[in-house]
Amino acid sequence: MNRNERSIAAQAVRGESVFDTQCPFCSVQCKMQVIEHRTGTERPTYTVIPKPNAASEGRLCIKGMNAYQHALTAERILHPMARIDGELVRISWEEAYERIRHKFTELRGRYGYDSIGVYGGGxxxxxxxxxxxxxxxxxxxxxxxxxxxxxxxxxxxxxxxKTFGMDRGLTNPLSDIPLAKCIILAGTNIAECQPTLMPYFTRAKENGAFVIVIDPRETGTTAIADLHLKVKPGMDAALANGMQKVLLEEGLLDKGFLANRTVGFEKLKAHLRQLNLDEIAGLTGVSEELIRKAAIAYGKAATGMVFTARGVEQQTDGYMAVRSFLNLVLMTGKIGKPGSGYGAVTGQGNGQGGREHGQKADQLPGYRMIDNPADRAYVAGVWGIDPSELPGKGVSAYEMMEKIHEEEIRALFVMGSNPLVSNPNANFVEEGLRKLDYLIVADMFLSETARLADLILPVSAYIENEGTLTNMEGRVLLREANRLVPGEAKHDWQILCDIAGKMGKGEHFAFRSAESVFNELRLASKGGIADYYGITYDRLRKEEGVYWPCPSASHDSSGRLFETTFAHPGGKADIASVANHLPDEPTDGEYPLTLTTGRVLTHYLTGVQTRRSHSLAARDFESFVEIHPRTARKLGIKDQSLVRLRSRRGDIVVRSRYSAGIREDAVFVPMHWGDVQNVNKVTNPALDPTCRMPGFKSCAVNVLPLYPVGQGG
Structure with a gap:
């Protein structure tokens, strides 16, 4: 009997089981241990213990502490189900696979191979x-x-x-944060979205850091700010432009860095000189005085870090808005050294790794591009096919919904996502999903999307499914999983291999474990920007986590990028001139307020998992609209009353919540609820022209009492 077997036997005698795992939610990926206690005929009880790790330093937030609850709930889907005569009926796996084979073969024969769409998750x-x-x-x-x-x-x-030649969430490790003397948090509410990271920022403040938070509303994150810039939703790029102009006027530039390590500064300088700071103050709703104060604090600091998240990025100019903030980093040379850098605060648990290995329409593994002949040839070689057999570039997630409406996509395979709630313009999305010839959803739960499915495939939960995830730093972590899969549920990778076999491609999917899939991923990523070749399961177990790029087994990294050169062929970063972009959908007399969306501490994404945790659901059981009391009184809205929030696309019913901390011209609704409280029924589907990001964070709405005065609510 080996050590692991002896440990399991000892646990059985004590009436307990120990599961080593990590939180399935945000991009920190905190490690933890879940202990199941069994006492006779009573229901088991559970203890959750944080485990030491370099990212969260052994912390867990309320979501992580209660994550086991959704994995163990009776609402889990435990067997395949097919829609027969309008009802979802239990079927066998063999019948489920045969239905997929038959339907996909039929549709490809009638409409072509591109009649089938695949929709994944981060x-x-x-x-x-x-x-x-x-x-x-x-x-x-x-x-x-x-x-x-x-x-x-x-x-x-x-x-x-485009700026650095490489996209990895943070350009430096989290441990650098306390070394920064000025920190800009733009459009990120870390206190609620990644709460286990907050001690890094409080330590930075203890070390004398000046913290600037850019957000239209007061949050747990703005509470630590030395300066809160309450920007109008959608005007972040203009605000960053104003700060750049001040840096230029005040001479707070690293001229040597600009000359030796960047291109494009002369064009930017000419662009900034023709901007008017007073006009920028009017556009952003932030006074010229505060713009100057922020810019000077960052410019004069010896070290500094800039973080952006969805508040900046989920705009129809999100790509250029981020580039505007990256200009601040480059103009001051605050990158590639301890305490200085940039961080894109990843949202989903594997938002970083999920975009590196082929889920995006334009990408192949290792961050290779699908329209690059050399990249196609390399990956095709790994996969044992001719490059001509690889399809070309598809379209972005929301554009796939448009292709469904156009009936170019006739069937959709969804894995690890809930597009009915997460897409903008959700009424349009629902109409499209109902038009499909066939909808297949692989999920743990009957999500809003799964309720529309023709076929549902049950999948394993995080505590059962071994595999790697890449956290916000670009640190690859191994999530152990030793709990048995309940019912007939299967791991995602097993389902994909089984279906591939049914489609006559089994020789390309002959995997027997998650580790065997990872070993092929390593080879497919070799030589790419996101090179995982030197990472192995054994190494991850010994070292806890490994930063990419990791081209060899002997490669070691501090996690800090761009210390001497950037990833562009010439080694220099690219500076861009950014226009002051107005929101795609301006307010008017009919829709006088700007809606912005975001998260709350207790829930995650569309809430499919967290709303099935009784501890989390009890804390926030319904959605709400945060509205300034003065604005609410003008509209005849009482605090804690039901209201109807409407845009040009649809409406939702939520409960009002007074907050003097939000701008008077804006309202906020969280994104974790579906059905009549699905905020994406009203959000704007307009897309960023470069990255195809929808403009979730800025659309014109009105808010009306659901009941006339005196009739309750």
Whole structure:
């Protein structure tokens, strides 16, 4: 009996089981241990213990502490189900696979291979994300694959690639944060979205850091700010332009860095000189005095870091808005050294890894591009096919919904996502999903999207599904999983291999474990920007985590990028001139307020998992609209009353919540609820022209009492 077997036997005697795992939610990927206690005939109880790790330093937030609850709930889907005579009926796996084979073969014969779409998720393991891209392109032969990470990181990823030649969430390790003397948090509410990171920022403040937070509303994150810039939603690029202009006027530039390590500054200088700071103050709603104060604090600091997240990125100019903030970094030379750098605060648990290995419409593993002949040839060689067999570039996630409406996509395979709630213009999305000839959803729960499915495939939960994930730093972590899969549920990668076999492509999907998938991923990424070749499961177990790029088993990295050169062929960063972009949908007399969206501490993404945790659901059981009391009184809205929030696309019913901390011309609604409280029924589907990010964070709305005065609510 080996050591592991002795440990399991000892646990059985004590009536307990220990599961080593990590939180399935945000991009920190905190490590933890879940202990199941069994006492006779009573229901088991559970203890959750944080485990030491370099990212969260052994912390867990309320979501992580209660994550086991959704994995163990009776609402789990435990067997395949097919819609027969309008009802979802239990079927066998063999029948489910045969239905898929028959339907996909029929549709491809009638409408072509691109009649099938594949829609993934940013919480899938690297192994599943990699295999999903391979599955779409080899097993199905379709170009139409994208994923919900398009709504998370596409603006920052595009900006990082163009500016630095590489996109990796943070350009330096989290441990650098306390070394920064000035920190800009733009459009990020870390206190609620990544709460286990907050001690890094409080330590920075203890070390004398000046913290600037840019947000239209007061949050747990603005509470630590030395300066809060309450920007109008959608005007972040203009605000960053104003700060750049002040840096130029005050001479707060690193001229040597600009000359030796960047291109494009002369054009930027000419652009900034023709901007008017007073006009920028009017556009942004932030006074010239505060813009100057922020810029000077950052410019004079010896070290500094800039972080952006969805508030900046989920705009129709999200790509350029991020580039505007990256100009601040480059103008002052605050990158590539301790305490200085840039961070795109990834949202989903594997938002970083999920976009590196082939889920995006334009990408192949290792951050290779699908329209690059050399990249196609390399990956085709790994996969054992001719490059001509690889499909071309598809379209972004929301554009796939448009292709469904146009009936170019006739069937959709969804894995690890809930597009009915996460896409903008959700009424349009629902109409499209109902038009499909066939909708297949692989999920743990009957999500809003799964309720529309023709076929549902039950999948394993995080505590059961071994695999790697890449956190916001670009640190690859191994998530152990030793809990048995309940019922007939299967791992994502197993389902993909099984279906590929049914489609006659089994020789390309002969995997027997998550580790065997990862070993092929390593080879497929070799030599790419996101090179995982030197990372192995054994190494991850010994070292806890490994930063990419990692081209060899002997390669070691501090996690800090761009110390001497950038990833562009010439080694220099690219500075861009950014226009002052107005919101795509301005307010008017009918829709006088600007809606912005975001997260709350207790829930995650569309709430499919967290709303099934009784501890989390009890804390926030319904959605709300945060509105300034003066604005509410003008509209006849009482605090804690039901209201109807309407845009040009639809309406929702939520409860009002007074807050003097939000701008009077804006309202805020969280994104974690579906059905009549699905905020994406009203959001704007207009897309960023570069990265195809929807403009979630800025649309024109009105808010009206649901009941006339005196009739309750």
């Amino acid at each position: 919480s899938l393991t690297n192994e599943s994300a990699y295999l999903l891209g391979k599955f779409a392109r080899i097993a199905l032969g379709t170009k139409y694959i994208d994923y919900n990470g398009r709504f998370c990181m596409s603006a920052a990823a595009s900006a990082g690639n």
